[in-house]
Amino acid sequence: YDRALGLDGLADVLRIKLREVLREDLGGTYGVGVSASLVQYPRGAYSLAVGFGCAPERADEMTAVVMAQLDTLALLGPDSVQVEKVRSMAVRAHEVELRENGYWLELLGAADFHGVAAQQVLAEDAALAALTRPRLQEAAARYLDRRRYVRVVLLPAEPAPTPTQ
Numbered sequence: 001y002d003r004a005l006g007l008d009g010l011a012d013v014l015r016i017k018l019r020e021v022l023r024e025d026l027g028g029t030y031g032v033g034v035s036a037s038l039v040q041y042p043r044g045a046y047s048l049a050v051g052f053g054c055a056p057e058r059a060d061e062m063t064a065v066v067m068a069q070l071d072t073l074a075l076l077g078p079d080s081v082q083v084e085k086v087r088s089m090a091v092r093a094h095e096v097e098l099r100e101n102g103y104w105l106e107l108l109g110a111a112d113f114h115g116v117a118a119q120q121v122l123a124e125d126a127a128l129a130a131l132t133r134p135r136l137q138e139a140a141a142r143y144l145d146r147r148r149y150v151r152v153v154l155l156p157a158e159p160a161p162t163p164t165q
Contacts, residue, residue: 002127004038006139007046009131011036012086013078013140014050017069022052028062029054040114048143059153067146074144077137087131094128 015034022029033051050070054062078086097103111118 005127005131006135007036007038007048007143009086009090009136010139010143011048012089013082013136014073016082016085017073018050018066021065021069022062026065028058046143056155063151070144071146073140077133077140080133083133083136087128090128090131094124
């Protein structure tokens, strides 16, 4: 559970940072998606995916910026402002989830599946409080490995027509 929380927190940090850099600073995209997944069965694996749309001629530039941000995060970890944003978002989301039956059903089902005592699932408040800069830095060092990535660029079949005047 701690690793999943670290990976999810890392994805949130990346989402915030990449939106700031790619959208607000560079004006290169309307939005950035970051998703993370950690599975135990049939064998342990994780994925962290970053996706964004941009003009084809800016794909290399934008990808280079993303990779530089990943490298910086893996080396230095997030800053304290990013950590506080992520923690406060997670706490608010958890407060909402606690009122949803689907959340409880998923949580108790996962506890049963993984053989974890149901009482442990109630400790999420403490786990969220422990979502700290060192914990996210450890997750960044573990999951942002440049030797293990795939880059996919989808380009249009034909160049877009230029407007005629």
